[in-house]
Amino acid sequence: MRYQLYYWSGIQGRGEFVRLALEDAGADYRDVAREEGDQAMMPFLEGSASGVAPFAPPFLKAGPLLLAQTAGILQYLAPRLSLVPAAERTRLHAHQLQLTISDLVAEVHDTHHPLDANLYYEDQKEAAVLRARAFREQRTPKFLDYFEQRLDAGGGHALGRHSYVDLSLFQVMRGLSYAFPNAMRRRRRRWPRLLELAKRVEARPRLAAYLASPRRIAFNEDGIFRHYPELDDPR
């Protein structure tokens, strides 16, 4: 196998952005922790495996290279998977957009864990209600308006043609609609290009096959996009 991806086996999480790129490209890869269990990641995280230890999953092995950080992994993979145009400037902008997606994902995580990532959600629910409201009302529009403008400028694509950034935007839209269905339904007319992009990505043959397969983990309340009704708009 050319690529070995390591990520928590029970959630989509940040690893899913890498999985989508590998699946869309039909890449030769193994999703190691899903086959062998999460403990397969430990030698890398503890620094006892060779290479620069990752701070956290996901990380990718490609021959002798061990690489962590979602956006960094995608930046490395994309040219090899034909998922980004060749021009250097376009690649820089692709990565800029992907880093902005990473920022959004971190904020989504904090909607359910605003105080302490090691505490249960139930023990920080009151704070989560406040943080999630600010996220739905201020941050979601700020991020999605921004990406909607990029799609407008790119003829429906983030970069003017299909790329890994489009795959990640699909995941963001599906994740937000899972976590905040009322908020997203209420504002659906605001982001027509993002909604159209998500449908288009989902219909890509390899992606459609992946999404219908047991390889696609369902959204759940251990992941980053979690559905807690009290964190959404009222119906």
Next chain:
Amino acid sequence: MRYQLYYWSGIQGRGEFVRLALEDAGADYRDVAREEGDQAMMPFLEGSASGVAPFAPPFLKAGPLLLAQTAGILQYLAPRLSLVPAAERTRLHAHQLQLTISDLVAEVHDTHHPLDANLYYEDQKEAAVLRARAFREQRTPKFLDYFEQRLDAGGGHALGRHSYVDLSLFQVMRGLSYAFPNAMRRRRRRWPRLLELAKRVEARPRLAAYLASPRRIAFNEDGIFRHYPELDDPR
């Protein structure tokens, strides 16, 4: 001028990581908003300037290129400023470490704004006390132990020789010591290599000149590293 940096004129913030690289390299640059005021950034943020609009400052203009996202800017600049080794794999790892620093910086921001970035600190102080405690007791050790190990493996440097990652680690150590002086003093024996690195970076001639100049903005309570005694360990 070869480079134009755009960042909020009143704070170190994320822009400081870019400033340190430009200053250490003696680069030919302008810090535009400090000369012309923050409104100089608006045409870019509103998307009315040419190029891919940034989501937020900092952003850099280099000829026709307009590039945003701190870690992405540094990844672009570092080879041009001789602040990263030439080997591709080392550059990938440099970026991986810088992205981990970005994650830390985002968490530092949220210690004083755990609920809503648009609310005053005073209106989320109770939540901030809880978030800051988790940050000091769990997250700071997790991040700094990780970087300490990298310095151990690299003979006192993140990448085995001076690089932009060392400059950023200097800023992290100074920022954490400003924001959480008691917590950092109490744990100072835990990170000898990071403390030594910070002293070494500070003594680099160009950096020392920069830090002593009016170009270096002082840490303050509008920035990312803020000192609020109630968010620190008790004395």
